[in-house]
Amino acid sequence: xxxxxxxxxxxxxxxxxxxxxxxxxxxxxxxxxxxxxxxxxxxxxxxxxxxxxxxxxxxxxxxxxxxxxxxxxxxxxxxxxxxxxxxxxxxxxxxxxxxxxxxxxxxxxxxxxxxxxxxxxxxxxxxxxxxxxxxxxxxxxxxxxxxxxxxxxxxxxxxxxxxxxxxxxxxxxxxxxxxxxxxxxxxxxxxxxxxxxxxxxxxxxxxxxxxxxxxxxxxxxxxxxxxxxxxxxxxxxxxxxxxxxxxxxxxxxxxxxxxxxxxxxxxxxxxxxxxxxxxxxxxxxxxxxxxxxxxxxxxxxxxxxxxxxxxxxxxxxxxxxxxxxxxxxxxxxxxxxxxxxxxxxxxxxxxxxxxxxxxxxxxxxxxxxxxxxxxxxxxxxxxxxxxxxxxxxxxxxxxxxxxxxxxxx
Numbered sequence: 001x002x003x004x005x006x007x008x009x010x011x012x013x014x015x016x017x018x019x020x021x022x023x024x025x026x027x028x029x030x031x032x033x034x035x036x037x038x039x040x041x042x043x044x045x046x047x048x049x050x051x052x053x054x055x056x057x058x059x060x061x062x063x064x065x066x067x068x069x070x071x072x073x074x075x076x077x078x079x080x081x082x083x084x085x086x087x088x089x090x091x092x093x094x095x096x097x098x099x100x101x102x103x104x105x106x107x108x109x110x111x112x113x114x115x116x117x118x119x120x121x122x123x124x125x126x127x128x129x130x131x132x133x134x135x136x137x138x139x140x141x142x143x144x145x146x147x148x149x150x151x152x153x154x155x156x157x158x159x160x161x162x163x164x165x166x167x168x169x170x171x172x173x174x175x176x177x178x179x180x181x182x183x184x185x186x187x188x189x190x191x192x193x194x195x196x197x198x199x200x201x202x203x204x205x206x207x208x209x210x211x212x213x214x215x216x217x218x219x220x221x222x223x224x225x226x227x228x229x230x231x232x233x234x235x236x237x238x239x240x241x242x243x244x245x246x247x248x249x250x251x252x253x254x255x256x257x258x259x260x261x262x263x264x265x266x267x268x269x270x271x272x273x274x275x276x277x278x279x280x281x282x283x284x285x286x287x288x289x290x291x292x293x294x295x296x297x298x299x300x301x302x303x304x305x306x307x308x309x310x311x312x313x314x315x316x317x318x319x320x321x322x323x324x325x326x327x328x329x330x331x332x333x334x335x336x337x338x339x340x341x342x343x344x345x346x347x348x349x350x351x352x353x354x355x356x357x358x359x360x361x362x363x364x365x366x367x368x369x370x371x372x373x374x375x376x377x378x379x380x381x382x383x384x385x386x387x388x389x390x391x392x393x394x395x396x397x398x399x400x401x402x403x404x405x406x407x408x409x
Contacts, residue, residue: 025063026055027143038136040125048124049136055115057144061226062182062219065115065144067108068261069123070137073098078130086122088114102263104137109149147260148216149181150267158253158269160240167245167276169367170206173238175253175269178231179216185257188213189236192251202248202276208238242276249273280308281336283317283362283371291377294353297326300346302360302371304336312336312364320371321358323348350378 030051038049059065073081077098085093087110100106121142125134150156157176165171175189190211217232242248253269286301300319306312315333319325326347336342350356359373 025144025146026057027141027145028053029139029141031138035138037138038123040127040134040136041132043127043129043132046124046126048122050123051121053119053121053142054117055119055144056117059112059115059144061112061222061228062146063112063144064147064149064181065110065112065142066147067110067121068141068143069096069106069108070104070140071096071101071106071125072104072133072135072137073131074133074135076130078128080126080128081131081134082126083134083136084124084126086124088116088119105261105263107259107261107263145260146182148179148183148185148218148257150177150216150255151180154178155180156253156255156267156269158250158272160250160272160274163272163274165240165242165274165276166280166367167242167278168369169279170239170241172208173240173250174235175255176233176235177216177255178233180219180228180231182218183260184218184232185216186213187216187234187255187257189234190254190256191236191238192253202244202246203240203242203250206239206241209236210238212236242274245276245278247273247275278307279369280306280310280312280367281315281362281364281369282307283360283369285358285360285371285374287358287374287376290375291379292350294350294378294380296349298323298348298350298376300348300358302344302346303341304333304344304362305341306336306338309338311338314364316363317344318361318363319346319348319358320360321348322356323350323358323376353378353380 030053033051033053035051040047067085067087069083069085071083079097081098083096083106085096085108087093093110093114094108096106096108123136125136127134155178157178158173159176160173161171173191175191177187177189179185188211191205191208214234216234219228219230220232221228221230223229236253249271250273252271255267255269257265259265282303282305284303286303288299288301292298300321302317302319304315304317312333313335315336316330317333318330326349328346331344331346333342333344348358354377356376356378357373358376360371362369362371
């Protein structure tokens with residue numbers, strides 16, 4: 001038992017050692033620069049305040065400027081109320097609602113190229129009919145850090161193997177976290193938001209990693225200017241199947257982690273739109289008879305049709321039946337043109353009486369279509385065609401022998 005605890009402790013230390021702490025290059029509050037809290041007191045009103053500061057330290061590509069904006073909405077937080085942030089120009093950097101604040105703070109990544117030696121930050125608050133007071137706190141602060149960085153555009157992506165899966169045919173998807181930053185980050189990835197599970201019945205998860213905890217490693221390669229050209233990646237992969245042949249939008253994957261400020265962050269991926277197509281092949285078994293005798297050869301015809309709009313290549317058909325196959329169990333068609341039909345013929349026989357189901361599978365690429373099956377009943381007590389022919393030949397042989405034998409007499 002002690003050995004198990006020792007191993008677990010050692011693994012934990014290895015894991016923790018991989019998560020390096022963030023490095024702070026610079027950090028200061030606006031109160032330390034002499035600014036005071038700013039208030040907006042009125043319904044449906046907009047007012048702005050500005051902060052000016054100098055930044056003289058080197059800002060290389062492995063450091064990330066962050067504004068930690070502290071604000072309060074009162075008396076009753078409402079959706080129409082908002083705060084708009086501008087940095088060194090008249091283009092809004094971001095627009096924040098009450099839900100964007102955690103423990104009173106909103107963390108805003110500032111594009112590195114926007115930071116100058118002399119900087120001007122403008123913050124505008126807009127009240128509503130439920131929020132008549134917004135406080136912009138002077139305890140807001142600006143800092144430059146070495147940290148993990150997941151860009152909004154591709155920091156977390158949901159990537160299906162195909163955007164046009166065939167209904168009923170499994171396909172894979174990945175949720176990929178890409179860390180462009182300068183520090184490793186422990187994360188938990190999940191394939192979708194659990195609360196939305198019941199709203200997505202057009203597609204089902206059938207296997208794979210739906211949730212996993214791990215590390216999104218820091219940027220693996222930077223260019224000559226220090227920009228990240230190969231981010232560190234951590235991903236999960238799972239298999240889905242479309243239940244209906246309709247267009248649909250996949251639910252977003254999620255990433256959860258604790259940032260350098262101790263805030264719990266939840267990031268949603270993109271929501272890819274896909275179109276599930278009808279099955280590309282129809283395959284149906286036809287039997288010339290629905291009953292036979294044991295030992296009798298049964299012809300099995302399989303009709304195939306290409307339902308899609310593209311030529312199918314190397315389409316394999318495999319016989320699936322409890323009968324004994326006579327000859328090949330698999331036939332392969334080089335091509336099958338869109339809208340065209342063809343037929344493959346197999347033979348089988350049964351050695352025991354009973355009810356059998358004759359089917360097949362059509363395989364094209366990594367997709368499998370089950371054939372429409374046909375039943376057949378095998379009976380004892382009858383004589384098959386082959387047996388009758390053999391008996392007739394035997395009787396004929398005996399007759400010829402008897403003729404010549406008695407003729408000599």
